[in-house]
Amino acid sequence: MRAALLPLLAGATLLTGCASLATATCPAGQNPGRAVELLFGRKIGDQVGVSEVDFARFVDEELTPRFPDGLTVLDAAGQWRSNAGPILREPSKVVILALPGRAGGEDRLDAVRAAYRQRFSQEAVLVITQPACLGF
Numbered sequence: 001m002r003a004a005l006l007p008l009l010a011g012a013t014l015l016t017g018c019a020s021l022a023t024a025t026c027p028a029g030q031n032p033g034r035a036v037e038l039l040f041g042r043k044i045g046d047q048v049g050v051s052e053v054d055f056a057r058f059v060d061e062e063l064t065p066r067f068p069d070g071l072t073v074l075d076a077a078g079q080w081r082s083n084a085g086p087i088l089r090e091p092s093k094v095v096i097l098a099l100p101g102r103a104g105g106e107d108r109l110d111a112v113r114a115a116y117r118q119r120f121s122q123e124a125v126l127v128i129t130q131p132a133c134l135g136f
Contacts, residue, residue: 016070030133031100033132035099041092041124042090044093050120058116058120063112070090070097071097074096075092075094076092077092078091078092080089083123098134
């Protein structure tokens with residue numbers, strides 16, 4: 001029973017930390033917003049099936065129209081446990097977005113994730129959202 005409570009307590013602690021960040025006041029010259037990371041695996045089956053050209057086309061067709069104010073794309077090496085059970089390692093792309101305000105845009109994020117899963121036969125696209133202070 002105690003072991004089952006540990007993940008629950010850890011999750012509650014993380015949520016409490018996020019709640020306190022969400023109410024933080026931003027320094028002069030910065031505005032409240034969110035930093036969003038999307039993590040895209042590039043393997044299809046046992047092959048790296050999402051080429052650089054494929055991913056660039058996806059950015060042009062799916063990400064840029066939904067987030068025209070800008071984004072950053074990074075190369076990464078990912079690892080995760082699939083629904084089938086084994087740990088998979090694969091080349092990945094990380095897309096970073098800076099979104100104004102503390103809420104909004106979830107529908108656009110969900111649409112991008114769904115489009116990638118469908119287009120490239122992916123099981124998942126991870127999204128990480130954190131409160132941030134944004135300034136340019």
